[in-house]
Amino acid sequence: MEELKPSAANSSPLTPLGFLDRAAMVYGDCPSVVYGDRVHTWSETRSRCLRVASALVAEGIRRGDVVSVVAPNVPAMYELHFAVPMSGAILNCINTRLDSRTVSVLLRHAESKLVFVDWQLRPLIVDAISLFPPTNRRPRLILISNDDYHQEEVGGDVRRVEPNTDLSTYEGMVERGDPGFRWIRPESGWSPMVLNYTSGTTTSPKGVVHCHRGLFLVTVDSLLDWAVPKQPVYLWTLPMFHSNGWGFTWGMAAVGGTNICLRKFNASTIFSHIERNGVTHMCAAPVVLNMLSSCGGGDCKTKLKSPVQIITAGSPPPAAVLHRTESLGFIVSHGYGLTETSGVVVSCAWKPQWNSLPADQRAKLKARQGxxxxxxxxxxxxxxxxxxxxxxxxxxxxxxxxxxxxxxxxxxxxxxxxxxxxxxxxxxxxxxxxxxxxxxxxxxxxxxxKDVIISGGENLSSVEVESVLYTHPAVKEAAVVARPDEYWGETPCAFLSLKVEEDATGGKLPMEREIMEFCRARMPHYMVPKTIVFKDELPKTSTGKIQKYLLREEATSMGSAKMSRM
CATH class of the missing domain: 2.30.38.10 (Luciferase; Domain 3)
Known part of the structure; x- marks a missing residue:
């Protein structure tokens, strides 16, 4: 068989961009993107993406150029996941929660030729570009402005905001673009397709480069692992700038799904959209699970009418939070991935025999990555x-x-x-x-x-201590870090934010000694926090992760182990 070799017929570069062509053919008249009262079909979405891709080429964007996007989960953000690489450029989605100085560093490092910016975030980008040294070439800005005016709905409040017309607009590119544009295919499956910057809590951001082949494979793999059916209804609570929505930006095109886009959300908004749009799937960081399971009043539900599948990833979710979330009717799948893998590559593959276990044991099994x-x-x-x-x-x-x-x-x-x-x-x-x-x-x-605590020579997992703290009915958020100790070297220091309401027993909110006694009854004594610090809110990164390095600094600077409230 030595004479059989790869050929042009069997070695076309793999890319997830082709999912859009198929979606337009198979699901052309079906809804692709829903945003408030706006609804696009898959045929319309493909046409809009091709128009923007052709307009980018007309703007002088060439293969390998970096095009940045700074926008929340609005339709343009979704479309640009196809349009930018269809022009041959490399897509760079920037975290909308970063400050202007950090954004300026990222734009310069990426050497972005052009930046699409949502109208609400324009001041951020203008400030970021103003920080460029005089010798740096400044990228051109394209304003994402979908209508003659913008309607922003958050908690029932609708505001009218007039757009600024001194910039080229995204919709202008759609109008002047060519719907018959033949998109630029990658020269190789290994050709770069996206540049994503990490937002780690302890290190400087790094630019992660993924290729077309890798993104195709992780997208298909994620759909298979989650057993996503044809035409799901997917609610975008996970930011698309976060590892390209773990690949489900392209994945929803592969299965002809409906993308429900949200600019902002809270627990009530999520429950409202689940009921209104018949949501079947969503991805969410553990902080969102905590939000849903702690929601009270308004549109929050005690039980969903129909099950909703959730993938959660990031920091290990406490078993107690998983249990509370599933009691509402969500079916939670726990996964593990990094910016460096683009999507989930480890998942808690569920075994049928586990269904007969008590709820707390099932939650502990699901808390494992798998x-x-x-x-x-x-x-x-x-x-x-x-x-x-x-x-x-x-x-x-x-x-x-x-x-x-x-x-x-x-x-x-x-x-x-x-x-x-x-x-x-x-x-x-x-x-x-x-x-x-x-x-x-x-x-x-x-x-x-960097978060492992070494106490008396024992390696102590801060996550294990946090998982116990989360089972206390009054605890909203918990983070455990090392505090220097002259005798033990390090001891656990717990930072807690408590729920506003009284605890489940109807008594007063717990004090330091009560928390310690609660932990002693549920873990080895060497793991029990020796210091408890109560805060109104724990510090978080731009992606919602608790900033443990700030808490470590605070624990190091403490002069007393006595309880403090902040």
Whole structure:
């Protein structure tokens, strides 16, 4: 068989952009994007994307140029996931919650040629570009302005905001673009398609580059792993700038789904859209699960009329939060991925025999990240120094390592950072996450490597302590960090925000000693927080993750272990 070789007929570059062409053919008259009263069909969405792609080429955008987008989950944001790479350019979605100084750094690092900016975020981008040194070329701005005026609905409040007409507009590009444009296919499946900047809590942002092939594979893999049917109704609470919505921007086109776009949301808004639009699927960070399960009054529900599938990923969700969320009628699937993998590559594949277990045990099983998805190659927990796999006993800590087609090409302009995590022992991608491997082969994340607490020589998982704290009926949010200790080296320090209402027993909100007693009854004494700090709110990153490094700094600077309220 040696004479059989790859040819043009069997080796076309893989890309998720082709999903849009198929969606227009198969689901052409079906709704693709819903935003308030606006509804587009898949035929219309494809036409709009081709028009914008052709207009970008007419603007002088060429293959390999970086085009940035700063926008919430509005229709243009969805369309640009296709339109920008269809022009041959590389899509760079920027976190809308960053400050102007950080955005300025990212735009300069990416060398963005053009920036699409939502009308509400225009001041942010203008400020960011004003910080450019005189020698830096400034990108051109395109204003995302969908109508003659904008209607913003948040909590029933509708405001009229007149657009500014001194910039080119997104809709102007749609109008002048060519609907018959032949989109520019990648030269290779390995051609870069997106540039995403991480928003880690402890390190400087890094530019992660993914190729067409990797994004195609992770998209198909995610649909398969989640068992997404044809034509689901998907609610966008996960920001599309967050790893391109974990690949479901392109995935919804593959299955002809309906994208329900939201500029802003709270728990009441989510429940309202679920009922109004018949939502079947959504992705959400653990903080959103906590929001849904803690919601009271308004449109919040005690039980959904129909089940809604949720994928949650990010920091390990406490079992108590999972249990409360599922009691409302949500079916939660827990996954694990990073910006460097674009989407979920480890999921808690559910076993039928687990259905007969008590609810608390089921929640604990779902709190584990699980096993590799069908399209991923390998996941392991290794000794970070030797690269040798640790014992699969559910106890031995090690670094989580990955190997698969959707691992990034590397960090943009950072060969040292790329080599540090990809060119180490064993040919793995080293994640920096600390975890254990259970005897059944299921992975469980225990911490980020910098969040492990070493007390009296024992490695103590802050996540395990947090999971117990979340079971207290009065606790809204919990974060545990290390506090220096002359005798033990480090001891756990818990920062808590409490629910406004009284706890479930009708008594007063708990004090420091009560929290400690609650923990002593549920964990080894060496894991019990030695310090409790109450706060109105815990500090968070722009993506909603608790900023543990700030809490660590606060714990280090404490002069007394006595309780404090802030």
């Amino acid at each position: 096993v590799r998805t069908a399209g991923f190659t390998e996941v392991e927990v290794v000794d970070p120094k030797t690269g040798i796999p640790v014992n699969h006993d559910g106890l031995t800590l090690g670094e989580v390592v990955l190997r698969g087609a959707c691992v990034m090409l590397g960090y943009f302009k950072d060969p040292t950072g790329t080599a540090k995590c990809m060119n180490r022992t064993g040919g793995w991608f080293y994640t920096g996450d600390v975890g254990v491997m259970h005897p059944d082969g299921y992975l469980e994340i225990k911490d980020r490597s």
